[in-house]
Amino acid sequence: MIILDEPYVSTFLQKTACDMGIPVLNCSDDRELISLTALKTVNENEFIKIAKTQSPLLLYCNSENSFQWIYSNLKHTGMPNAIELFKDKVRFRELVKEIYPHFLFREVSFDQLSKVDTSKIIKPFIIKPAIGFFSMGVYKVSEDNEWKSVIGLIQAEMEKVKGLYPIEVMNSSKFIIEEYIEGAEYAIDAYYDGNGDPVILNILEHPFSSNGDVSDRIYFTSKKIIRKYLIAFRDVLTSIGKATGVSNFPVHVEVRVDKNGNVIPIEVNPMRFAGWCTTDLAYYAYGINVYEYYFQQKKPDWDQILETNDNKLYCIVVADIPGDINFKEIMGINYEAYLLNFSNLLEFRKINYNQYPVFAFSFISVDCNSNEVDKILKLDLKQYIY
Numbered sequence: 001m002i003i004l005d006e007p008y009v010s011t012f013l014q015k016t017a018c019d020m021g022i023p024v025l026n027c028s029d030d031r032e033l034i035s036l037t038a039l040k041t042v043n044e045n046e047f048i049k050i051a052k053t054q055s056p057l058l059l060y061c062n063s064e065n066s067f068q069w070i071y072s073n074l075k076h077t078g079m080p081n082a083i084e085l086f087k088d089k090v091r092f093r094e095l096v097k098e099i100y101p102h103f104l105f106r107e108v109s110f111d112q113l114s115k116v117d118t119s120k121i122i123k124p125f126i127i128k129p130a131i132g133f134f135s136m137g138v139y140k141v142s143e144d145n146e147w148k149s150v151i152g153l154i155q156a157e158m159e160k161v162k163g164l165y166p167i168e169v170m171n172s173s174k175f176i177i178e179e180y181i182e183g184a185e186y187a188i189d190a191y192y193d194g195n196g197d198p199v200i201l202n203i204l205e206h207p208f209s210s211n212g213d214v215s216d217r218i219y220f221t222s223k224k225i226i227r228k229y230l231i232a233f234r235d236v237l238t239s240i241g242k243a244t245g246v247s248n249f250p251v252h253v254e255v256r257v258d259k260n261g262n263v264i265p266i267e268v269n270p271m272r273f274a275g276w277c278t279t280d281l282a283y284y285a286y287g288i289n290v291y292e293y294y295f296q297q298k299k300p301d302w303d304q305i306l307e308t309n310d311n312k313l314y315c316i317v318v319a320d321i322p323g324d325i326n327f328k329e330i331m332g333i334n335y336e337a338y339l340l341n342f343s344n345l346l347e348f349r350k351i352n353y354n355q356y357p358v359f360a361f362s363f364i365s366v367d368c369n370s371n372e373v374d375k376i377l378k379l380d381l382k383q384y385i386y
Contacts, residue, residue: 001022001023001024001025001047001050001051001054001057001058001059001060001089002017002022002023002024002025002059002060002061002062002161002291003024003025003027003047003060003061003062003066003069003070004024004025004026004027004028004033004034004062004063004066005027005028005033005060005061005062005063005066005069006028006030006033006063006065007027007065007351007355007356008063008064008276008277008349009032009033009034009062009271009277010062010277010280011035011036011077012277012280012283012289012322013062013277013280013291014034014035014036014039014206015036016291016292017039017040017291018036018038018039018040019039020147020259020291020292020295022295023040023046023047023050023137024039024040024041024042025041025042025044025047025069026041027042027065027066028065029107037200040184043164044073045306048073048074051074051076051077052076053075056194056247057079058247058248058294058295058297059074059077059078059079059271060250060271060272060291060294060295061271062170062272062277063272063275063386064087064269064271064272064275065289067080067083067087067271070083070271071083075146079222079271082133082244082246082249082270083270084128084272085244085246085270086244086251086267086268086269086270087131087269087270088130088189089129089130089131089132089176089178089267090105090174091108091177092094092267093105093176093178095243095244096239096243096265098243098294099239099240099243100264100265103178103179103264104122104178104179105131105177105178106127106176106177106178107174107176107177107203108174108175108176108177109173109174109175110158110173110174110175113151113154114128114134114151116147116177118141118144118147119144122178122179123141123143123144123177124140124142124179124180125140125141125177125178125371126138126139126140126141126152126177126178126179126180126214126337127139127141127154127175127176127177127179128175128176129174129175129176130174130175130176131174135222136145136156136157136158136229136357137157137175138214139153139154139214140180140211140212140214142212144319146278149319152234153323154175157323162250167305168386169185170231180256181256181264181266182256183256183257183258183259184205184207184228185205185206185207185208185255185256185258185266186201186203186204186205186225186233186255186256186257187203187204187206187207187219187252187253187254187274188200188202188204188233188251188252188253188255188278189201189202189203189204189250189251189252189273189274189282190237190250190251190252190253191248191250191251191262191293191294191299192237192241192246192247192248192249192251193247193248194247194248195247196233196237196241196242196245196246196247197241198237198241198323199227199293199299200230200233200234200237200300201279201282201288201290201293201294201298201300202221202271202273202274202279202281202282202285202286202288202290203221203225203226203229203230204219204220204221204225204274204281205219205220205221205222205225206218206219206254207220207373207377208377209377209378215318215320216318216320217317217318217320217376217377217379218315218316218317218318218373218376219274219278219316219379220284220313220314220315220316220373221281221313221314221315222283222312222313222347222368223305223306223308223309223310224286224309224368226302226305226306227306229257229263230302232257232261232263232330233253233255235261235263236253236255236265237251240253240268249270250270250271250272250273250294251268251270251271251272251273252267252268252269252272252273252274252275252279253265253267253269254267254269255282256269258384273290274316276351276361276378278316278318278361278363280347280363281314281315283314284314284346284347284363284365285312285314286300286305287305288300311367311368311369312365312366312367312368312371313365313367313368313370314346314363314364314365314368315362315363315365315366315373315376316361316362316363317342317361317362317363317364317376318358318359318361319338319351319358319359319360319361319362319381319384320358320381321357321358321359321381321385322355322381322382322385325382325385327353327355327356327357328354328355330353330354330359330385330386331386332344332385332386333353333359333360333384333386334383334384334385334386335350335360335384337383337384338360338381338384340363341372341375341376341379342362342364342372343364343366343370343372344364344365344366345362345363345364346363346364346365347362347363348361348362348363349361349362351384359381359384359385
């Protein structure tokens, strides 16, 4: 069963659902969101009826926007509680506190941010919404004198994105302050099978342009990354699974690996893989259709996949609109000039830039020795916006 909702549904996901005959509920009022008429769409009553009888219940959401519907209509499944375990970052930290007893974090309300005495907090630290999405409201604080300006940036950003997402997806009333983890950041698409064991479908590295950067500009995967981290990341997901008790459950997990090789989870995003259907990149990189693997409870044969090395990085490039630009006032994008930055474009997806703070997603491949990733990280996107 699949629940489709805004902001974006890829043709790849739609075609997979169509080919597999998976019941689909469309929660969006945007009729243009779904292009395939052959989808097995069902109404709310029928969807709820199927959810009550399907065993095991395999549910996937392309968007966290549908959480509100799940909370209201699928209480009998236990899904709302499982979602809340992960979606609330404070609750998640408390849940895994025994696994990571020395990790520092604290909850603070939006109204109390100005009263926080940062001199008593080990720096650098991260401030972000306890319930958030897409790096919105996320800032790194390295010095006490930065705090006042960071609060101003958070207030301005929260005002700009107000109403963009449901409160279940983006809630600016509560924030979490947590220690900054030095090290490389990775994102993992996986699901917990019927036994509660994690099945990893892809691993993406998330590089940054500078020490203070917290944006989502680019993610990339490679066979080298899979070889290096598959076992270690699986062990971490196993620990999280034991702490939560979830099964038949898709997740998008973000972790950091410190200088000693310790893997520390940043957050777990429930009921979905990489957002905006960017998880589709796994098909280009490894021939893995993550939706098919989840619904058929298949496990990638990583030994076979990794037998050869294509020396490629497969990348997701996010054309995020700079924070000092009001995306609702943008007149247009010079897409033709923007695409000249990519040597090998696999797929290009335009986004409604007047509705969301991003104007495109691109899938590309580059040689491992190329400096193209660094160039993309430092690319000034203002030159393509008018």
